[in-house]
Amino acid sequence: MDDHSLLAATREGDEAAFQEIVRRYRNQITNYVYRMIDDYDRAVDIAQETFVRVYMNMERYQATYSFSTYIYRIAHNLAITELRQRKRRRLIPLPTFFSDKDSEEVEVDLPDQGQVLADEAIIADERRQAVTTAIASLPEKYRAALVLCDLEEKSYEEISEVLGLPTGTVKSRINRARNLLKEKLRDIL
Amino acid sequence: MNCQKTREAIDAGIGKSVLAGHLANCSDCESYSNELSSLLSLLREQPRVEVPTDFEFRLKARIARAQAGEVESAVMPGWVSKLWTGSFSWVQATAATAAVALVVSVSTYQIYQNNHEVPTGSPVAVSNVSGRAESPVVSDEAPRQTVPTSERLASVRQLRQIEPQVAAVEETSAPSIDPAATANSMNIFNGDQGRMITTSSQMMLIGAEGSNGTGVSGSRNIGYVPSI
Numbered sequence: 001m002d003d004h005s006l007l008a009a010t011r012e013g014d015e016a017a018f019q020e021i022v023r024r025y026r027n028q029i030t031n032y033v034y035r036m037i038d039d040y041d042r043a044v045d046i047a048q049e050t051f052v053r054v055y056m057n058m059e060r061y062q063a064t065y066s067f068s069t070y071i072y073r074i075a076h077n078l079a080i081t082e083l084r085q086r087k088r089r090r091l092i093p094l095p096t097f098f099s100d101k102d103s104e105e106v107e108v109d110l111p112d113q114g115q116v117l118a119d120e121a122i123i124a125d126e127r128r129q130a131v132t133t134a135i136a137s138l139p140e141k142y143r144a145a146l147v148l149c150d151l152e153e154k155s156y157e158e159i160s161e162v163l164g165l166p167t168g169t170v171k172s173r174i175n176r177a178r179n180l181l182k183e184k185l186r187d188i189l
Numbered sequence: 190m191n192c193q194k195t196r197e198a199i200d201a202g203i204g205k206s207v208l209a210g211h212l213a214n215c216s217d218c219e220s221y222s223n224e225l226s227s228l229l230s231l232l233r234e235q236p237r238v239e240v241p242t243d244f245e246f247r248l249k250a251r252i253a254r255a256q257a258g259e260v261e262s263a264v265m266p267g268w269v270s271k272l273w274t275g276s277f278s279w280v281q282a283t284a285a286t287a288a289v290a291l292v293v294s295v296s297t298y299q300i301y302q303n304n305h306e307v308p309t310g311s312p313v314a315v316s317n318v319s320g321r322a323e324s325p326v327v328s329d330e331a332p333r334q335t336v337p338t339s340e341r342l343a344s345v346r347q348l349r350q351i352e353p354q355v356a357a358v359e360e361t362s363a364p365s366i367d368p369a370a371t372a373n374s375m376n377i378f379n380g381d382q383g384r385m386i387t388t389s390s391q392m393m394l395i396g397a398e399g400s401n402g403t404g405v406s407g408s409r410n411i412g413y414v415p416s417i
């Protein structure tokens with residue numbers, strides 16, 4: 001059953017239909033918000049708030065966009081609100097070893113080639129952590145475009161609808177984000 | 190195709206086979222292409238987070254609160270309304286309530302055990318503890334144990350004030366607590382201060398919320414609990 005049919009069923013009082021909507025999107029939305037705000041517990045909280053808003057506005061929802069676009073858009077706006085509130089509270093966690101302003105700190109410290117004891121799993125984990133940190137350190141407008149494109153695998157058109165931007169702007173933000181990441185991750189690419 | 194067009198094509202995800210002619214003769218564009226491929230692989234390898242096992246359970250409660258909030262906010266007293274409509278987890282609320290009950294029952298039991306201990310010092314009733322340091326009492330005391338031990342009893346002996354109900358039963362001198370202060374309130378043992386305090390249930394719930402002792406939200410296991 002497609003999303004719109006599930007929403008129609010939910011409006012008719014079918015709770016299982018809404019349950020299916022939640023199952024389909026819960027991890028996607030949580031992952032997107034997590035990548036945006038870099039805080040798992042808050043990401044779960046915001047994902048919940050996203051579903052509450054979907055549910056509470058069920059009657060008003062109109063299928064102008066795909067439901068996927070609609071729910072990502074709600075989640076994106078909540079994530080941006082969270083980031084702004086954090087800025088006001090000055091609680092933005094500092095990236096541990098990356099900084100946009102200091103390219104000297106871009107290097108990622110990996111074990112030497114000759115260090116045979118280095119466990120491949122540890123290296124892989126360090127690489128993942130380096131990528132996570134690099135993504136989190138991107139300016140939020142580039143981060144949103146990149147995460148939607150390269151982690152959530154959304155089309156340019158859908159990203160442009162989620163972010164409310166022309167497709168051309170979306171493409172240039174994605175490229176800018178990738179170029180920033182390439183600089184930050186030069187040593188592991 | 191020139192370098193700029195080639196790179197635009199690479200950015201747009203055009204396959205290498207289409208661009209092979211240029212890439213074979215241009216090492217700059219080739220390394221640009223390889224670098225982007227490596228980056229995209231790294232991004233695709235990124236682990237995805239998943240919701241905790243109680244996600245639907247909490248969501249269901251949250252939707253119920255949101256629905257009730259629209260109706261209830263006009264009817265409820267301010268603090269009840271705040272709890273009801275706020276982002277307060279019912280899992281935490283349940284745990285907090287249980288913890289409060291445990292503290293009170295354990296303390297009461299221990300006071301009974303020490304039935305000839307005479308409270309010393311001046312009784313102090315805290316009738317309005319909003320925002321004070323007493324709040325951590327739940328997280329500090331509740332999880333320790335369910336059965337009194339000598340250590341715990343020793344701390345009870347240091348009490349300078351006990352619940353008035355217990356004092357009446359024990360026929361010791363009852364501390365003078367303002368009856369108004371005990372309405373909708375409970376007396377609990379504060380470990381930091383080493384004495385009983387009177388506090389509202391609101392205060393205790395908020396204190397317990399701050400402790401986040403349930404730890405449920407940290408779980409990342411996949412699972413499905415109840416229906417929405």
Ligand SMILES: [Zn+2]
Nearest residue numbers: 192195215218
């Ligand atoms: Zn070229």
